[in-house]
Amino acid sequence: MVSAETLLFVDWGTTNRRAWLVGPGGRVLEEHADARGILSVEPGGWDAAVAELRHVFEDVEPRLTLMTGMVGSNRGWADVGYVPCPAGIGDLVAKLHWVEADAVAIVPGVCLREPPRADVMRGEEVQVLGAVAAGLLPPDGLVCHPGTHTKWIEVADGRIVGFRTVMTGELYALLSKHSILSDLLAGEAADGPAFREGVEHGLGNCDLTAELFQIRARVLLGEAAREDAASYASGLLIGADLRAGLGRTRHDVVHVVGRPDLTALYAAALDQTGRRAERLDGDRAVLAGLQRLAETVL
Numbered sequence: 092m093v094s095a096e097t098l099l100f101v102d103w104g105t106t107n108r109r110a111w112l113v114g115p116g117g118r119v120l121e122e123h124a125d126a127r128g129i130l131s132v133e134p135g136g137w138d139a140a141v142a143e144l145r146h147v148f149e150d151v152e153p154r155l156t157l158m159t160g161m162v163g164s165n166r167g168w169a170d171v172g173y174v175p176c177p178a179g180i181g182d183l184v185a186k187l188h189w190v191e192a193d194a195v196a197i198v199p200g201v202c203l204r205e206p207p208r209a210d211v212m213r214g215e216e217v218q219v220l221g222a223v224a225a226g227l228l229p230p231d232g233l234v235c236h237p238g239t240h241t242k243w244i245e246v247a248d249g250r251i252v253g254f255r256t257v258m259t260g261e262l263y264a265l266l267s268k269h270s271i272l273s274d275l276l277a278g279e280a281a282d283g284p285a286f287r288e289g290v291e292h293g294l295g296n297c298d299l300t301a302e303l304f305q306i307r308a309r310v311l312l313g314e315a316a317r318e319d320a321a322s323y324a325s326g327l328l329i330g331a332d333l334r335a336g337l338g339r340t341r342h343d344v345v346h347v348v349g350r351p352d353l354t355a356l357y358a359a360a361l362d363q364t365g366r367r368a369e370r371l372d373g374d375r376a377v378l379a380g381l382q383r384l385a386e387t388v389l
Contacts, residue, residue, distance in 0.1 A: 221380020243336035280325030293330020
């Protein structure tokens with residue numbers, strides 16, 4: 092059933108997928124989240140994967156479906172490329188990839204080319220630019236988007252003018268599953284003395300690969316508690332993340348956008364640098380971005 096009153100917004104990542112059925116004025120009617128990221132879709136299986144998603148919403152056919160994230164990568168439904176920095180909402184709209192004319196579109200990513208530096212993002216640009224357009228973020232400032240690949244994004248005059256990616260989340264996942272530290276990192280990382288000690292070391296030193304092994308050695312020799320290992324390791328990696336992300340900027344306020352559990356840890360770490368963190372939920376930001384894009388298109 093086609094509904095002129097509804098929109099479908101999808102944030103389709105590597106391992107997870109989130110979707111919202113949205114009514115007039117951006118009101119969320121239904122939402123859905125699962126582990127059906129792009130890696131779960133077999134070659135040639137995209138039509139079935141999209142049909143499965145629509146079935147979740149009782150086969151409502153929305154007026155417009157907008158998708159962001161890794162669904163637009165070379166591993167996704169279609170490789171939609173990148174918009175170069177500086178990039179604003181209008182640049183994303185101009186490069187929308189229409190899978191079905193006037194009905195289903197995938198948002199492009201954003202790229203940075205500053206030889207020898209090069210960087211790319213997919214999904215974070217929608218959150219940041221949408222949040223700016225909705226007044227949730229200022230038009231000028233520094234945004235930290237923690238996650239598998241943390242993004243440090245510089246915004247000026249409402250446009251993304253530069254960014255840097257740090258592989259913090261992916262590194263922690265690899266260490267906790269496939270390294271000599273895996274048994275020590277099975278617990279939950281939390282803010283506290285061990286976490287803050289790790290942050291302090293990561294901020295002040297460039298010996299990350301050596302310090303990671305020290306986590307194991309100190310536990311084996313009784314110099315550190317096993318139950319503190321995950322928090323210390325998380326703090327160490329986040330401290331190194333901040334060292335890389337803040338190194339080129341002079342912002343006193345950092346806007347941290349993403350999952351509440353992650354933004355809380357990054358806010359605690361930023362506090363140790365003397366900067367103030369302003370937190371914004373990632374779901375709220377991505378909805379704001381996709382709503383803004385939809386309003387521009389319709």
